[in-house]
């Protein structure tokens with residue numbers, strides 16, 4: 001063999017090895033994707049674009065599961081009773097909502113997506129609860145019609161300590177900064193105190209202020225990219241990190257996110273990807289996913305069957321975060337805890353304290369400005385820096401007109417001062433034990449009464465699970481409303497309790513929850529044919545979609561019996 005031939009063989013062997021390695025790394029990435037559509041954001045977008053609109057006509061509405069006539073009649077009568085009750089009880093709130101709806105796109109969106117789309121129009125026409133409230137007090141809100149409702153919305157997670165706490169933070173905080181007013185750019189002195197507290201609580205060196213959780217996440221990812229020189233971010237299947245494009249790939253985002261890897265949560269294959277790829281800047285963790293790893297935020301609009309799943313295993317999630325920490329350290333990947341939701345809710349020191357794992361960057365938001373809009377990044381010094389000493393033109397730009405707004409800083413200062421008070425310290429005491437035992441007691445009552453519904457919780461964050469295959473679980477949100485419980489637009493997908501719920505107040509909520517479930521059962525929404533399974537429901541809905549796609553005249557579906 002000549003020297004040239006030897007060199008040729010050697011170089012082709014090297015090229016083959018490199019290609020094989022690349023293929024192996026690519027296959028590792030595929031293997032680390034969750035098998036659901038949620039785990040495949042591009043495919044999910046393509047699938048979503050194909051789903052045709054169709055809806056159930058009045059008859060089919062009550063027997064989407066082929067229920068017999070008597071059951072459908074029972075449901076119909078109950079639905080109309082409920083509609084009458086809503087009309088009378090929520091009249092003013094519903095009227096103003098109707099008036100405003102045309103001009104508010106957000107309201108149009110949320111009202112449309114409260115239940116699966118096949119049922120949505122009919123529900124919107126008949127069950128008008130309204131989207132206005134006039135006041136709050138203790139653990140309740142009062143609507144325009146004077147109905148006092150127990151609040152389970154938690155104001156998207158902002159409300160950790162009760163609305164009165166936040167009213168005080170805002171009022172006293174505003175007094176503190178009144179002399180300065182809305183001067184921006186320069187800082188009000190309370191900001192120095194806030195920075196001190198944030199550094200102490202996060203255990204991290206530096207802080208930056210933003211206007212929302214979404215912005216804080218954007219900045220954390222940008223910093224990670226700047227300092228690592230790598231493009232890609234890793235998020236875990238189903239995790240919400242705000243609505244910015246790169247962290248919200250898939251359905252809901254018109255563009256495919258090119259620099260995002262969505263990996264399986266709590267899975268060794270994902271660790272393998274992190275330990276082999278060289279293009280990963282950061283890993284984003286939303287610890288709320290511990291309640292439903294790999295599942296998207298549960299909302300009733302996707303409650304097509306009873307397949308919703310949730311279970312929190314603290315030890316398993318702690319072990320997972322510990323492994324993530326190790327691999328990120330080994331590979332120079334920035335580990336970001338997105339604590340916008342759970343920070344200060346799980347523990348005073350947030351998820352880092354609760355799970356005993358430290359991150360490189362932590363984002364906070366929601367509650368920490370005492371009820372005013374906020375996003376915060378805390379991080380290690382070397383990752384937070386936005387410039388390089390040796391390359392003055394190479395900067396990482398991040399500004400925002402309203403960052404560190406004096407009124408927000410004033411309210412945040414009040415938040416941190418109150419955090420040290422005895423009443424707040426008392427709320428953190430035995431936090432998990434309190435909420436776990438409440439969930440367990442409620443589940444025991446539900447089981448004892450043979451109701452096909454349960455709750456699962458991560459401390460004070462709850463979700464409702466359904467134990468019997470059904471197409472009508474989303475109706476429960478309206479029964480709960482009739483019982484005086486206020487839910488957010490995601491319905492029974494998420495209850496967020498404020499920590500100031502005392503035993504008596506919680507008992508009132510539990511009683512109402514059970515009453516609502518008893519009424520659902522009595523009104524035959526949970527009637528089920530023996531052969532019905534979650535799988536058969538899904539198959540049926542898929543068939544309907546295919547049918548609607550190929551024969552658009554099916555736009556409004558009637559029941560086979562009614563033909």
Ligand SMILES: Cc1ncc(COP(=O)(O)O)c(C=O)c1O
Pocket residue numbers: 156212213214215217240241242243286338339340341342365366374
């Ligand atoms: C974990 C997490 N990150 C980021 C965000 C976005 O925060 P914001 O709505 O303030 O933009 C949210 C909001 O729910 C969140 O839960």
